[in-house]
Amino acid sequence: MSTTKLTVAILGPGGVGGMIGALLARAGHRIVCLAGEQTVTVLRQQGLRVDSDQYGEFTAAVEADTELREPVDAVFVTVKQTALAEALDRVPAEVLGTAVVVPLLNGLDHLAVLREHFPSAQVVAGTIRIEATRTAPGRIVHTTPFANLELAAPVEEFADHLRQAGLGVTLREDESAMLWDKLAFLAPFALLTTRHRTDVDTVRDRHRPELLTVLDEITAVARAAGTPVTAEGLLSFFDRVPGPMKSSMQRDAEAGRPLELDAIGGAVLRAGAAHGIATPATARLVAEVSQSEQRAS
Ligand SMILES: NC(=O)c1ccc[n+]([C@@H]2O[C@H](COP(=O)([O-])OP(=O)(O)OC[C@H]3O[C@@H](n4cnc5c(N)ncnc54)[C@H](OP(=O)(O)O)[C@@H]3O)[C@@H](O)[C@H]2O)c1
Structure with a gap:
């Protein structure tokens, strides 16, 4: 000691x-x-x-x-x-x-x-x-x-x-694997709860098809970046998160504070582009959250 x-x-x-x-x-x-x-x-x-x-x-x-x-x-x-x-x-x-x-x-x-x-x-x-x-x-x-x-x-x-x-x-x-382990969960969690202004329970219940698509995209990018995460593994983690949990991006949006949208969503899109992985559902979510942030400011 x-x-x-x-x-x-x-x-x-x-x-x-x-x-x-x-x-x-x-x-x-x-x-x-x-x-x-x-x-x-x-x-x-x-x-x-x-x-x-x-x-x-x-x-x-x-x-x-x-x-x-x-x-x-x-x-x-x-x-x-x-x-x-x-x-x-x-x-x-x-x-x-x-x-x-x-x-x-x-x-x-x-x-x-x-x-x-x-x-x-x-x-x-x-x-x-x-x-x-x-x-x-x-x-x-x-x-x-x-x-x-x-x-x-x-x-x-x-x-x-x-x-x-x-x-x-x-x-x-492995620095990259450590960062992607975190981002691969955080990005879908933050983007979906902020976009739909709701908690994780409602996201996995009412927006499940969109959640599955975004998990597929983000885990494909993470794997291309060298981190062996799977959409199934992340989904099972998502399903165990306490239902009322909100993301800090969502709490920032509710309080009218600047969002870490570029650091979280933008990072996934840039890595997807760098590795040639298509991320249309994630890109749409990033654009929609950005638009509502601009409308609120
Ligand atoms: N909070 C969480 O539970 C959590 C969990 C995991 C990861 N993170 C990540 O951790 C990072 C920090 O988040 P947070 O929630 O701790 O943020 P936060 O509560 O908003 O704290 C940020 C701090 O930065 C200070 N600050 C702002 N501009 C500054 C400047 N120019 N010079 C010096 N200090 C400045 C603020 O000072 P004032 O007090 O004067 O405003 C505030 O104390 C983020 O990237 C977030 O995504 C957060």
């Missing part, structure tokens, strides 16, 4: 970043949240406040700043894709030191952006399975009985620190 204490920066202390920052701070690590001035002020005064089915209610004191000003051991990048370019200005590459940079955004294309901005070898692809919502600056409500990360690098010691703080961590060898 490692007893070293880390200094970890969290770029975007929202649902995901706030949850990870609070757990690591509670475990004794030094946490520096990087955010806009308003959130920085709140975090300095009140810390991160968590209400979690799994971890209980607690407040964790953290540091906060608008910019990274000293080297750290790790940086979690947990902004949404729509805010990534602007947020990266808060982490100058020359200040980073030897830190690992762990993005937990959904999608695929943010990795290339980060590997342009930072030394490529320091960027470790990650995914997270969790439902955590930022209800106000510094306030996080965590509603799943799990918070499970996957990291595509042999970062055993770092993973041990995360586990000791209460997070589930699996180390993966």
